[in-house]
Amino acid sequence: MRWMHTAGRGLLVVAVVLAGYAGFTDRTGAAAPRGRGPMTLVTAGDLTDYLGPLLDDWNRGHAGERVTLVELPDSADETRAQMISELRSGSDRFDVLNIDVAWTSEFAAAGFISPLNRDRFPLKSFLAPVVDTATFDDRLYAVPYVTNAGLLYYRKDILDREGQQPPRTWAELARQARTIAPEYGMDGYAGQFLPYEGLTVNATEAVHSAGGSILLDDGARVAVDSAAARAGLEFLAGGVREGWISPEARGYKEEESRRAFQDGRLLFLRNWPYVYSVANAPGSKVAGRFGAVPLPGPTGPGTSVLGGSNLAVSSHSRHPESAADLIAYLTSERVQRQVLTEGSLPPVRAALYEDPALIRAYPYLETLRQSVLAAEPRPKSPRYDQVSLAVQAVVQDVMALRQTPQEAVARLSRELGPISRKG
Template structure:
């Protein structure tokens, strides 16, 4: 999905972001027996400009293992395409890759990235759900670097005026969006409903929150034809039918939905953590009037999709041991702290979410922690690129009221079965 410069200070990574690591086995070819030497780290464009100083620090301390940064386009789709083109060629241009969490299964199944030794990294110090995004087939293929989880933003000033708190369930969200928003000339609720990766994320959150799923067993088993999946898609369809989700939202990606909320046009918004700082900035029309809570579900806390990026090592890495050390450095407590304070990106280390000084400067951290702990990865599949296109096409028809949730899960089950058979 496309991350724009305006979304940059934190969300560039909800979907793509930088580097990789490894402590992988001897079966990979290397340029020397030691597996040490200079490296290339490939990532999408570093729009926050915080990565350079981190790598400068590494290079100063490791003159024989210097890392060169290669920045690809800002677009996640273009970044993925260029990475895959190089990896398929068998070339050794890239050593460390920063990959969207949704790409881990695809890259691992294709043999483009190397399995890692779990013992090499302090995974127990990470927020538990993020580790699952880095595994495939029961093995670790990457190391979590940045995480993300969806939040529900709301107009705190309006809810205070109404004498109510933010919604905790779908029923409360629908009622407040339907009954309160029109009184203030606002749209009720917005997410990211344009047919692109964001639509897959929003649909997955709805289905998971209802207790359903699309795939299990790393994409081998299709599970979408279920009552919970129908309920999740029904929640979105009801919003369109009843009008508390406006038709304008069908054209929203992250930035369009953020701008609508920031311009004071929407009562509730589902989006990533980067929105908090921008919505409360001095030039925002809703500055000081914004609150954020975890996404609601049918009966309470909902389930967000985990965003962010993982660090992986190319199977053709020239210097895998150096790459392993680089990843250990980039996921260390000291550097993860800078990921948040200088890059405005959500770190993966659990203790940082309880640090009083960090919470003072980033007050959404406790809410984000709660959301991450309740979050789940997108469907795992070695053909995730095909899975997400199928989900987008079917859910688009649901949101446009061209197909019922019942029809959608039958169609999607059929399409996902076809994709799974190819795997």
């Protein structure tokens, strides 16, 4: 999941009543309050090792509600599969789930996670768009924990040498990638174009930037067969045809594309905010020589897809009250500051993006804030995994120039229709 840099993924909706849990005893044999006790937090691999100390702080103040961290594989697909396997079995092994924002609808519709009381969490203190990723069917099923939005990284030193500003539109990006990059022996532009979740993200950003949508109404209505969606896919197909998206870029995930940019082989890169710190680290060939701006669109700034993760309470948890308190702790302003400073992850608290000390330490925060505020969630659907696979297959054919954008949106509309109608 790379903490949802991918950029960060029927079933019957189950109403879960948090009250009424049978009482239990703690390890001393004393009766514990109903719904309270030790917990397990499950997540994809903690690549920056910051989460353990945060949980240690919690444990020092909550002797009867200690939390154990369970780390699953780094791969988003493997993490999702293992979580679902446990939840489908009815296991109460997990209490709090750190899930990709794209999984919230799927997990909620399946009854894997419990609805939450909105009044228990300071949602108005969060960046507004991130809250939408935690809802399904007009109910709150999770709480935003980490956010993400795609940024356009560019070689500032090269554009300065050419006397040009970073692109604000697709046309400017295409022109600079096509004409400037070859002069320096570089490829023009790359995103995450291998057929996996990253390709769904990149394609959705292109469609949204053109003013289109893939699904509406929490996955109940297909909207992809539109002029805007065709324009978004044409942006990607045009880059391949004209050569400013190289054949090699069609095999990139996050890290392959980051390394290409960091090694000086790319003029422009679409990727998540983590690249800023990594590419400025000692030993990087581009340290101090690049900048980041919002993604471009047809006539101005485009629309990123929201990445990140949400925290949810398993519907099988024996200790949902403790689980909700742990979520409140992890989304508090103090801990969210540590999420940024210790984990190098974008927080969800709006005030942190205006903190002068943090802005000095993380100069990209204002750009990231703009991108998050303009961002939109991936298509919401109880069957998001099927939606994403369909998008990947179609866009792969578009970028291989096997299918035109017009043919592709018609095909995708046909394939998504049965998925959206499943009961």
